[in-house]
Amino acid sequence: MRNEPTLTVSSSPHLHEKSSTSQIMYHVCLALVPALLWGVYVFGFRALVVVALSIAVAMVVEYLLGRLYEESTLWDGSALLTGLLVGLNMSPSVPLFIPALASAFAIFVAKWTFGGLGANWANPALAGRVFVFFSFTTPMSSFVAPRTLASAMPDAIASATPLGLVKTAVAGGAMGLDANTLLAQNGYPATSLAQSLAASTGFNAYTIDTFLGNVAGCIGEVSALALIIGALYLMIRKILTWHIPVTYMASLAILSWIFGGLPSGLGSFGGLFFPSLFSGGLMLGALFMATDYVTSPISRKGQVIFGVGCGFFTFLFRYFGGMPEAVSVSILLMNVITPTIDRYMKPRKFGDTRAVRKAAKEAKV
Amino acid sequence: MHKVPTFSKGGVHPDDKKVFSRFQAIERLPMPGELVVALSQHLGSPAKALKAKGDTVARGEKIGEASGFISADIHSPVSGVVKEIRKVTLANSVICDAVVITPDEDQGEEKVVAVDWTKLSEAELVAQIKEMGIVGMGGATFPAHVKLTIPRDRKIDAFVVNGVECEPYLTSDYRVMMEKADEALQGALICAKATRAPRIIVGVELNKKDAIAHLKAVVEEKGYPIEVVGLKVKYPQGDEKQLLKATLNREIPSGKLPLDVGAVVSNIGTCLAIYEAVTFSKPLYERVVSVTGECIANPKNVLAPVGTKVSDLLAFCGGFSSDPERLVSGGPMMGFAFFDQETPLTKGFSGLLALPPKKKVKRTACINCGRCVAACPIGLMPAQLYRLVDHGEYEGAMNNSLMDCKECGSCAFVCPAHLPLVHMFKTGKKLGRKK
Numbered sequence: 001m002r003n004e005p006t007l008t009v010s011s012s013p014h015l016h017e018k019s020s021t022s023q024i025m026y027h028v029c030l031a032l033v034p035a036l037l038w039g040v041y042v043f044g045f046r047a048l049v050v051v052a053l054s055i056a057v058a059m060v061v062e063y064l065l066g067r068l069y070e071e072s073t074l075w076d077g078s079a080l081l082t083g084l085l086v087g088l089n090m091s092p093s094v095p096l097f098i099p100a101l102a103s104a105f106a107i108f109v110a111k112w113t114f115g116g117l118g119a120n121w122a123n124p125a126l127a128g129r130v131f132v133f134f135s136f137t138t139p140m141s142s143f144v145a146p147r148t149l150a151s152a153m154p155d156a157i158a159s160a161t162p163l164g165l166v167k168t169a170v171a172g173g174a175m176g177l178d179a180n181t182l183l184a185q186n187g188y189p190a191t192s193l194a195q196s197l198a199a200s201t202g203f204n205a206y207t208i209d210t211f212l213g214n215v216a217g218c219i220g221e222v223s224a225l226a227l228i229i230g231a232l233y234l235m236i237r238k239i240l241t242w243h244i245p246v247t248y249m250a251s252l253a254i255l256s257w258i259f260g261g262l263p264s265g266l267g268s269f270g271g272l273f274f275p276s277l278f279s280g281g282l283m284l285g286a287l288f289m290a291t292d293y294v295t296s297p298i299s300r301k302g303q304v305i306f307g308v309g310c311g312f313f314t315f316l317f318r319y320f321g322g323m324p325e326a327v328s329v330s331i332l333l334m335n336v337i338t339p340t341i342d343r344y345m346k347p348r349k350f351g352d353t354r355a356v357r358k359a360a361k362e363a364k365v
Numbered sequence: 366m367h368k369v370p371t372f373s374k375g376g377v378h379p380d381d382k383k384v385f386s387r388f389q390a391i392e393r394l395p396m397p398g399e400l401v402v403a404l405s406q407h408l409g410s411p412a413k414a415l416k417a418k419g420d421t422v423a424r425g426e427k428i429g430e431a432s433g434f435i436s437a438d439i440h441s442p443v444s445g446v447v448k449e450i451r452k453v454t455l456a457n458s459v460i461c462d463a464v465v466i467t468p469d470e471d472q473g474e475e476k477v478v479a480v481d482w483t484k485l486s487e488a489e490l491v492a493q494i495k496e497m498g499i500v501g502m503g504g505a506t507f508p509a510h511v512k513l514t515i516p517r518d519r520k521i522d523a524f525v526v527n528g529v530e531c532e533p534y535l536t537s538d539y540r541v542m543m544e545k546a547d548e549a550l551q552g553a554l555i556c557a558k559a560t561r562a563p564r565i566i567v568g569v570e571l572n573k574k575d576a577i578a579h580l581k582a583v584v585e586e587k588g589y590p591i592e593v594v595g596l597k598v599k600y601p602q603g604d605e606k607q608l609l610k611a612t613l614n615r616e617i618p619s620g621k622l623p624l625d626v627g628a629v630v631s632n633i634g635t636c637l638a639i640y641e642a643v644t645f646s647k648p649l650y651e652r653v654v655s656v657t658g659e660c661i662a663n664p665k666n667v668l669a670p671v672g673t674k675v676s677d678l679l680a681f682c683g684g685f686s687s688d689p690e691r692l693v694s695g696g697p698m699m700g701f702a703f704f705d706q707e708t709p710l711t712k713g714f715s716g717l718l719a720l721p722p723k724k725k726v727k728r729t730a731c732i733n734c735g736r737c738v739a740a741c742p743i744g745l746m747p748a749q750l751y752r753l754v755d756h757g758e759y760e761g762a763m764n765n766s767l768m769d770c771k772e773c774g775s776c777a778f779v780c781p782a783h784l785p786l787v788h789m790f791k792t793g794k795k796l797g798r799k800k
Binding site: 005006007008009010011012013014015016017019020021022023024073076078116117118119293294295296297298299300303342346347348349350351352353356 | 533723730745769778
């Protein structure tokens with residue numbers, strides 16, 4: 001019988017759930033692996049080089065800043081995740097200095113100058129992407145054809161994303177035609193798998209291709225399916241909740257459906273519902289960027305407002321704006337007002353029932 | 366399908382770990398060599414010592430007198446001699462006077478004079494409960510006679526018995542329900558009479574299905590007007606706010622009492638003490654305590670006199686099987702860690718836990734994940750309160766309802782950054798109150 005162990009005294013609770021910050025970060029990284037694998041499959045080995053470089057630079061910068069501030073945050077997983085997200089947000093053909101620069105900017109400027117993990121107001125990966133996008137717009141918006149469409153897709157078409165192509169066509173005065181028709185007119189190819197699926201399901205072949213990931217685009221954003229698989233994993237792990245992704249996508253899809261046809265002269269309810277969800281960086285943005293804990297509201301109510309706001313701005317920038325980057329800019333904009341949302345959107349306090357509020361109101365009168 | 370009742374907002378699901386002591390019947394502790402009976406075993410002002418060094422005391426004799434409205438009498442658990450009056454530090458860090466008693470070799474027979482409580486009036490019942498020094502035994506130790514005194518102009522429509530025992534490890538209430546169900550239920554009937562409550566509900570979590578079945582059987586056999594309700598397992602359901610939401614679907618507003626929503630809540634162990642106090646004039650001088658945890662050699666539910674030292678309880682349960690990292694009085698979620706094995710047992714000491722070392726996880730900055738907000742049963746924003754207190758903004762924290770925090774620990778339990786949220790709130794409350 002041992003009687004005099006060394007005892008620890010601390011405040012309750014004396015139990016803790018098996019969870020930690022780094023565990024969350026690594027789970028999110030794991031959830032991005034399907035999208036990464038698909039990106040490497042369709043865009044080749046260079047895509048892997050881009051992502052690996054982004055991660056390496058992010059972690060080196062994190063390490064150096066940690067040395068400077070005498071904090072060891074390298075293995076909390078956040079720098080790995082930021083680097084991975086920067087990489088997935090790059091075109092596979094981008095010159096290698098760009099992802100390096102984006103990662104360095106993300107970690108140094110967007111994260112550490114505001115106080116490091118938990119203190120930044122903007123999603124670091126997004127800030128990094130927006131920084132290099134507006135600095136090096138041409139290389140950032142030139143893409144290569146995915147392996148699955150390589151033979152059918154001439155370079156001229158491959159260099160633009162479907163969204164970009166439609167935008168250019170509408171800006172050029174193509175009226176009365178929906179996005180899918182415009183793509184077809186411009187000779188955008190579809191895979192034979194998508195064509196046969198389209199014939200049997202009634203969905204448009206382009207919609208199916210964007211869902212599966214047979215389009216030109218950034219490494220991690222092309223396959224909606226791979227991203228959704230990752231997001232479902234996070235939902236099962238209870239790391240992700242539906243609040244932001246669902247409200248974001250629903251508001252964008254509904255607004256696109258009702259008003260999306262206006263710029264191309266199709267009138268109200270002339271827009272397309274599904275293509276708006278699967279194209280561009282929407283899936284990656286809605287599932288993995290907007291949902292960044294640090295830069296999104298903390299309460300469920302606030303998250304719903306945040307999601308709807310993201311959807312609204314994305315709709316606005318996509319259909320009425322002159323520049324690409326609708327998703328990134330929308331999320332950054334909502335990041336800005338997150339502290340305000342947090343200030344006003346508090347959960348209902350226990351006991352603060354309608355009857356109590358009514359009584360308090362009457363007492364005032 | 367019938368929906369299993371529980372409270373709706375927040376809550377967490379810690380592993381219940383009751384298996385260590387759950388099947389151990391209550392055992393009486395052999396008389397310890399010395400008892401340290403603290404004079405502050407309840408919420409409110411400490412009792413005043415009625416005995417001095419060298420005095421002899423009889424079992425059940427009053428040795429400390431209540432010193433205010435919210436206070437309670439203290440009785441000697443044994444017949445013996447007062448060795449000294451000295452300062453003692455309790456498990457919850459309260460420092461108070463204690464009467465140290467050396468028990469007599471021969472304790473004599475326990476005299477039993479049964480009184481028929483049904484013949485007593487409300488006022489007589491409450492007076493007897495006060496006289497016997499009964500306090501809430503779930504941990505809060507609020508004097509029972511204060512709780513059961515309902516002003517004439519107020520109406521109570523339900524008396525709710527708390528058999529939830531939502532804290533992991535603890536099994537003392539469970540053993541009471543299994544072994545002393547009839548007495549405890551009669552205690553509930555006494556409370557209902559004292560509070561003029563027409564309805565009695567016993568809430569028990571569904572991880573104690575056998576206790577629910579047993580209580581139901583007793584209720585049926587004796588024909589008591591008592592409802593036994595099974596509740597979905599969720600921490601902190603044993604808090605009176607959450608229990609009333611679960612059983613009656615009523616929410617107690619901030620700063621109000623159960624009385625304000627027409628209910629009174631009392632722990633099932635307290636009901637048993639009340640029954641014994643009223644029927645046998647037995648003061649609250651002993652209680653059932655679960656001595657359990659991974660590091661206890663033979664976990665047990667022990668009926669021990671108030672004033673028993675922790676070291677005596679540990680010795681009775683075979684000591685430690687492995688070195689514990691911490692000793693806790695009460696449950697692991699809200700209980701107090703202490704280090705002195707001379708710490709005495711008090712009326713609210715429901716469990717003695719010896720917990721193994723925890724896996725060390727590095728504390729990180731708050732990442733705003735919102736798990737604390739989702740877990741808070743009161744609807745507070747723990748992450749925000751933490752930041753405010755951390756920055757010394759006590760007033761801001763008060764304005765954001767810091768005082769409504771019950772320190773249940775749900776937020777700190779789920780925090781992936783491993784922030785000491787409850788610790789910060791306790792500090793914030795103390796410093797904020799001072800201003």
